[in-house]
Amino acid sequence: xxxxxxxxxxxxxxxxxxxxxxxxxxxxxxxxxxxxxxxxxxxxxxxxxxxxxxxxxxxxxxxxxxxxxxxxxxxxxxxxxxxxxxxxxxxxxxxxxxxxxxxxxxxxxxxxxxxxxxxxxxxxxxxxxxxxxxxxxxxxxxxxxxxxxxxxxxxxxxxxxxxxxxxxxxxxxxxxxxxxxxxxxxxxxxxxxxxxxxxxxxxxxxxxxxxxxxxxxxxxxxxxxxxxxxxxxxxxxxxxxxxxxxxxxxxxxxxxxxxxxxxxxxxxxxxxxxxxxxxxxxxxxxxxxxxxxxxxxxxxxxxxxxxxxxxxxxxxxxxxxxxxxxxxxxxxxxxxxxxxxxxxxxxxxxxxxxxxxxxxxxxxxxxxxxxxxxxxxxxxxxxxxxxxxxxxxxxxxxxxxxxxxxxxxxxxxxxxxxxxxxxxxxxxxxxxxxxxxxxxxxxxxxxxxxxxxxxxxxxxxxxxxxxxxxxxxxxxxxxxxxxxxxxxxxxxxxxxxxxxxxxxxxxxxxxxxxxxxxxxxxxxxxxxxxxxxx
Numbered sequence: 001x002x003x004x005x006x007x008x009x010x011x012x013x014x015x016x017x018x019x020x021x022x023x024x025x026x027x028x029x030x031x032x033x034x035x036x037x038x039x040x041x042x043x044x045x046x047x048x049x050x051x052x053x054x055x056x057x058x059x060x061x062x063x064x065x066x067x068x069x070x071x072x073x074x075x076x077x078x079x080x081x082x083x084x085x086x087x088x089x090x091x092x093x094x095x096x097x098x099x100x101x102x103x104x105x106x107x108x109x110x111x112x113x114x115x116x117x118x119x120x121x122x123x124x125x126x127x128x129x130x131x132x133x134x135x136x137x138x139x140x141x142x143x144x145x146x147x148x149x150x151x152x153x154x155x156x157x158x159x160x161x162x163x164x165x166x167x168x169x170x171x172x173x174x175x176x177x178x179x180x181x182x183x184x185x186x187x188x189x190x191x192x193x194x195x196x197x198x199x200x201x202x203x204x205x206x207x208x209x210x211x212x213x214x215x216x217x218x219x220x221x222x223x224x225x226x227x228x229x230x231x232x233x234x235x236x237x238x239x240x241x242x243x244x245x246x247x248x249x250x251x252x253x254x255x256x257x258x259x260x261x262x263x264x265x266x267x268x269x270x271x272x273x274x275x276x277x278x279x280x281x282x283x284x285x286x287x288x289x290x291x292x293x294x295x296x297x298x299x300x301x302x303x304x305x306x307x308x309x310x311x312x313x314x315x316x317x318x319x320x321x322x323x324x325x326x327x328x329x330x331x332x333x334x335x336x337x338x339x340x341x342x343x344x345x346x347x348x349x350x351x352x353x354x355x356x357x358x359x360x361x362x363x364x365x366x367x368x369x370x371x372x373x374x375x376x377x378x379x380x381x382x383x384x385x386x387x388x389x390x391x392x393x394x395x396x397x398x399x400x401x402x403x404x405x406x407x408x409x410x411x412x413x414x415x416x417x418x419x420x421x422x423x424x425x426x427x428x429x430x431x432x433x434x435x436x437x438x439x440x441x442x443x444x445x446x447x448x449x450x451x452x453x454x455x456x457x458x459x460x461x462x463x464x465x466x467x468x469x470x471x472x473x474x475x476x477x478x479x480x481x482x483x484x485x486x487x488x489x490x491x492x493x494x495x496x497x498x499x500x501x502x503x504x505x506x507x508x509x510x511x512x513x514x515x516x517x518x519x520x521x522x523x524x525x526x527x528x529x530x531x532x533x534x
Contacts, residue, residue, distance in 0.1 A: 008056040009037040013046035043067025062089035155229035168282035185278035188288040190234040194304035223251035324353035
């Protein structure tokens, strides 16, 4: 075994004490890259010392008491990693040399030999040891990479089985040493962290996933034969279960307590988990996986840092629920009438109906989106500034979808309702003539209308309308029309199939060259730049 200084270790095995002393003192071992780690006076001691010291090289005499050198070589050759051997002997018979070389000796020196001959033999042995180590290192690295690759393929196979992409044929499972489910049922467990910023980290915090998978294997191993891997955005564990339900729940509880404690101590994250029902056949694992994910959705309503069993959740999922149409109508009437009491009653009732749905996460999201679309249509019908409430790219829809908990979603719904009400109630109360002028413009801005057309529609002179419009709205009538046309063009440009000139014409611009500077005036960018951003 190589020393800390980088020198190779050598064990001298020679029954003649004088020769041993001479070998130890007459050779400049350090200059040759060696260090004497021990001396043996017979073959049996040499074999024992080789086993404990694991020298890189043995300088070995053939004729020794208790066990000759050839027997030592033969015995060592059967071990996993025998040392290199240089034989020194007084026997010149070719059969001795041939036998020694057959079992791996790198050289055979006849006594008496010159120091230079021994030095050459040692250098030759050192070179052979170096080549052997390089080969061993390459082999070990290759084996490690193959092991990792096999584990990755194995985990991918398990993930594909759970996702229904691959059928779990017995031969395929056997090929990758997957023994789960051979004689016992298996259930799936899915785990995610409780951070609200994102789902389980894939790249930014990949170390967390690795730690969680490792700890899952450690914590469940005392209770269940298991496989832990990453699947569909979740750390997933397949557990082979056996015994009565009470015992299984107790063991699972113990494993989860251990896992939660380890993860919190190591990462400061809390985790939540969902567990599916037992599957008797590998073909049913995907069903248990789907159930586990459904069970984990209960976290949306009941809160984080919890474990949810599909068996416990399922009765709640079978409960009937209805769309809160009356409450939605109450909200819209409350906004329109300015009746805050009616509005709050409708909002409380709407959230109350959502609460009855409890764990139906997707149903809750669908109903919440339906209300959002109703608010959007209401704002559009009443000519409100949509961007003010919903964002220029309807960001509020995404905010609502990404709510991590039921309470978060309820808060966001309340904000959307109140923001819409505030915007509706803050509408400017225009002069009778201007109100009708705006209605005419909104109905006809896509046509080639002029100041005179608008003035004629409300029976006033163009000059009076121009003065009154600027006084009431703070902008010119021409700017107001162009702003409406640009907003329309922006909506049309969101469709990649619509060409820029088509959007301009549909919005009411008759001259494409005029459209570009007007668009840039209001949007601070060209139509091409706007389309690239959306």
